[in-house]
Amino acid sequence: MKATIERATLLRCLSHVQSVVERRNTIPILSNVLIDAAETGSLKVMATDLDLQVVENMSAASVDTPGAITVSAHLLFDIARKLPDGSQVSLDAADGRMTVKAGRSRFSLPTLPRDDFPMIVEGDLPTKFELPAKTLAELIDRTRFAISTEETRYYLNGIFLHVSDEDRPLLKAAATDGHRLARFTLDRPDGADGMPDVIVPRKAVAELRKLLEESLDGHVQIDLSASKIRFTLGGEGGVVLTSKLIDGTFPDYSRVIPTGNDKLLRLDPRSFYEAVDRVATIATEKTRAVKMGLDKDKVTLSVTSPDNGTAAEELAAEYGADNLEIGFNANYLKDILSQIDSDNVELHLADAGAPTLIRKDDKASALYVLMPMRV
Amino acid sequence: MPQIRRLPETLINRIAAGEVVERPASALKELVENAIDAGSTRIGVNLVDGGLGGIEVSDDGCGMDPAEMALALERHATSKLPESLIGEAGAIEQVRTLGFRGEALPSIASVSRLTIESRPRDAESGWRKRIDHGELIENAPCAIPPGTRIRMEGLFDKLPARRKFLRTPRSEYAACLDVVRRLAMTRTDIAVTLDHGERRVLAVQAGEDLAERAAQIVTRELKENGVGIEFERPTETGELIRLTGIAGLPTYNRGVADHQYLFVNGRPVKDRLLIGAVRGAYSDMLARDRHAVLALFLELPAEDVDVNVHPAKTEVRFRDAAGVRGFIVSGLRRALASGDKRSAQGPDRSAMDRWQREPVEQPAAMRSIFAGSGWTPPAGNMARVQAYMRSDEADGEVLAMPQGRAETPMDEERPSPSYPLGIARGQVAQTYIVAEAEDGLVLVDQHAAHERLVLERLKAAGAEEAVSRSQALLMPEVVELDEPACDRLEEAIDTLAQHGLVIERFGPGAMLVRATPHALRNGDLAKLLEDIDDDLAKHGTALLLGEKLDLVLATMACHGSVRAGRNLTVAEMNALLREMERTPRSGQCNHGRPTWVKLSMDDVEKLFGRH
Secondary structure: OEEEEEHHHHHHHHHHHHOOOOOOOOOHHHHEEEEEEOOOOEEEEEEEOOOEEEEEEEEOOEEEEOEEEEEEHHHHHHHHHHOOOOOEEEEEEEOOEEEEEEOOEEEEEEEEOHHHOOOOOOOOOOEEEEEEHHHHHHHHHHHHOOOOOOHHHHHHOEEEEEEEEOOOEEEEEEEEOOOEEEEEEEEOOOOOOOOOOEEEEHHHHHHHHHHHOOOOOOEEEEEEOOOEEEEEEOOOOOEEEEEEOOOOOOOOHHHHOOOOOOEEEEEOHHHHHHHHHHHHHHOOOOOOEEEEEEEOOEEEEEEEEOOOEEEEEEEEOEEOOOOEEEEEEHHHHHHHHOOOOOOOEEEEEOOOOOOEEEEOOOOOOEEEEEOOEOO | OOOOOOOOHHHHHHHHHHHHOOOHHHHHHHHHHHHHHOOOOEEEEEEEHHHOOEEEEEEOOOOOOHHHHHHHOOOOOOOOOOOOOOOOOOHHHHOOOOOOOOOHHHHHHHHOEEEEEEEOOOOOOEEEEEEEOOEEEEEEEEOOOOEEEEEEEOOOOOOHHHHOOOOOHHHHHHHHHHHHHHHHHHOOOOEEEEEEOOEEEEEEOOOOOHHHHHHHHOOOHHHHOEEEEEEEEEOOOOOEEEEEEEEEOOOOEEOOHHHEEEEEOOEEEOOHHHHHHHHHHHOOOOOOOOEEOEEEEEEOOHHHEEOOOOOOOOOOEEOOHHHHHHHHHHHHHHHHHHHOOOOOOOOOHHHHHOOOOOOOOOOHHHOOOOOOOOOOOOOOHHHHHHHHHOOOHHHOOOOOOOOOEEOOOOOOOOOOOOOOOOEEEEEEOOOEEEEEEOOEEEEEEHHHHHHHHHHHHHHHOOHHHHHOOEEEEEEEEEEEOOHHHHHHHHHOHHHHHHOOOEEEEOOOOEEEEEEEEHHHOOOOHHHHHHHHHHHHHHHOOOHHHHHHHHHHHHHHHHHOOOOOOOOOOHHHHHHHHHHHHHOOOOOEOOOOOEOEEEEEHHHHHHHOOOO
16 A cells, blocks of 8 residues: 555544544554555545444545555554644555655554454444434533443443434433433434434544534434444545444433422523532532522522531522422532523422422423432 | 151250260360359360360369269259249340250260269269260269369260361360360459360469450450450440450451450350441451451340350340440440550560661662762761761661651650650651650651541541432432342341431342432442442441441541651641540551551660660
8 A cells, every 4th residue: 555645634534533542452453543545546544442433534645556554543643743734644555564754754663454454344224314413412412421431330321312202203312320311302303213222332422522523514414223323424535433332221211300390490500500619619529519508589509518618609599489408419510500501590399309300491402300419 | 657756865965966066165165164154263174186085174163963963964954044043934034154054964975975073062072974975884983172073085986977077186276275265264263274285275363354364365465455445334224234355456456357255244255246346346447357356245134135046155146236236336436545545555576576776788779879970068067977877888888878857846845744645856758757755756657647637537527427428319220139138238228328328128139229328329339239238147237338438538538638758847747646646546547557656765775785
């Protein structure tokens, strides 16, 4: 294989794929990216961690000899990063080495044969639909903070996507870590009917979100089966992200979304967030509980810490129900409040031990449920 | 068709013997208990081959006449239940002697060759009976001082199946020694000797005080590293429940729990409730795999405890188990809180041996980088000190460079008895505080000490409650466990809820977790419940959750405390020492290592051969 490519193109392309590659691998070839130069003058770059693969096409300045080779992803990325801007990079693979030349720099890197490079077998992906990149990005932003990191409950380690028919056909995304739940609802796109329930793993969500950042104006084509999902992004040359799905059953979360919470609290999410953040200053790492005292049109936030004393702050709010005291993990509360992009947030409460529903208003597509803490 | 027949008496006795006598040590236990119950003041025990060859127990107790001896060899015959009580339903509950079942002697007689010689105090002569596996082979007068002598030989000779399961003489001897030790500890008014073959293993005098006897029997260091316990509280019925004994300081710990001697109403027991209570009392002062050394005597009204649980009587049952546990824990903790401030605590012997007297070779890394580069050390004191330090360099050996830093004391403070930890004199290796007390030299590990102080302060401020605040689960988690495990957990629901773990029963073989302690919210719940259940099964009490939360606190304390490697000023060091004196249980870190050691002036003088 021998090809020449512009440094900026190479760098952009490698920056997309290299984060898929884990820093430490027991299988050597997983540290590598596959570079495939076609006669048509385009270069395909591919990286995988066996569960997730990203393929990106870029146009080369010239392809002298078509062929494919694998080389260390992080190494090549670091080299591309440090080369002078505007230089032409020539990649030449021969005799088990790849020579990288740009200007007066020369690198000779070890390679591994392309035939050993693992590919995810996609199989048949019967469900196909399209979403605006912006919508998909919002769906991810609103839910991903609630994804569990606990490996023992692996089926919570991702975003759950499913379709449902209520008064209109819907596509719903949900994530939970057992203490809080985030759900995002949108109108069902064409082609999503009969979609199987799937859980998209955390790492795929993170990589996808990064790729979306660069093509927010376009559309994303989504193809999926019960075990695999593929996202095809537009942009120059196009990026394809294929991921295995989490093989597990997401719990029936609809049961935990409270419907009969009659105590309604309305206030400004930004000042609420700041107040929680302020009083939580004295909370220590292990005791992040903030207590909310609800009176008529007033909320009193307070924190007691065994070694740092106490803090309290009063907030104006709209509240008319019976007085109530309830505690929450300050971080959980802040995570949710930072998702509300409005001047108003609604908290539907029942009592100090029951789940609390949080949303912008009754038309909002995002909805959050938070379990209280005993304080 | 098989016929149902009544078994012969000897066979019945052998079957019964299986329960009471399983190895020489259990036979020995019965014989020594008999001797104690006979009101002896002197008991001698003689073992041959760890008890496999033979056991002889002689005492100067009340003795038996020939007719009583014959009766004693029958099953369920005993002098230990007073006439007045027999026939009463509650007789067993009133027992104050060690034995009462009347089974031991016939059981032993049915599985060995037994010789009993006895003479009541007022009798002219003694009488001897020899029984070979249940059959009387000699019945004659003999010469013996007042008292009883029993010799057991050839245990299980006619029961090869049992004989096969006996261990080596060495391990049978260890079991026998343990039995004698435990019994000897119960009664300080009895002199006990133990000979193994030709060797005298144990000899304790009558009339010693308890601490001394425990020290002699357990280990000499216990007396120096232990605190006496004297704690009592009236029960609901108005009678007293009393805890006495000697408890080792947490810093004086062992890797196995063998050195815990527990007694209930003078009866040595191995009861999991008591073991659990001891662990609870020492929790957060000892690492999980270390065990305290102690001898505890619990006295409570006889009707509040049932000793008739097992023929060997090593297990007991309490009417108010939780109350007894709480009583032991609070008694122990109170003693430990007051006891670790004593100035008599000396370094243990091995630490003394580690003092080096020889000049040590200078490590290569410590050579000055300026050596040989034409650099001259600044004139003055420093130069002279260095010249002195290097004066032996020709020999290749120099004194170690001092790593410490001496500061001029702020004011001239003199050690006084009101400061048992002394006045700080400096810091060594930025880790250890050197202080001068009135009676010696004190070394303090600044990190361990401060960590402990922070932990005690956190606890005093209610941090335990804070870390165990429970975070409710959005979706209750079902954890499947086997049924007995669920039953155990169900019983502990209230205790666990206090620590923030809210669970409930979910069908016969599962538990439902509704809320977890905030600090443990990201753990594996199934694993947590399993571990708690194992703990419940082993100790009968859910200490584990509290211990896990203590660990969280300990981590908080660790992050919030002065690290090793930080320079402290004399004022800071003195403040630390004063706070250690004020804070209970500051003598050990959270893992049972000492936070300070004292080298008494005597020991210092010993190091210099001035003694």
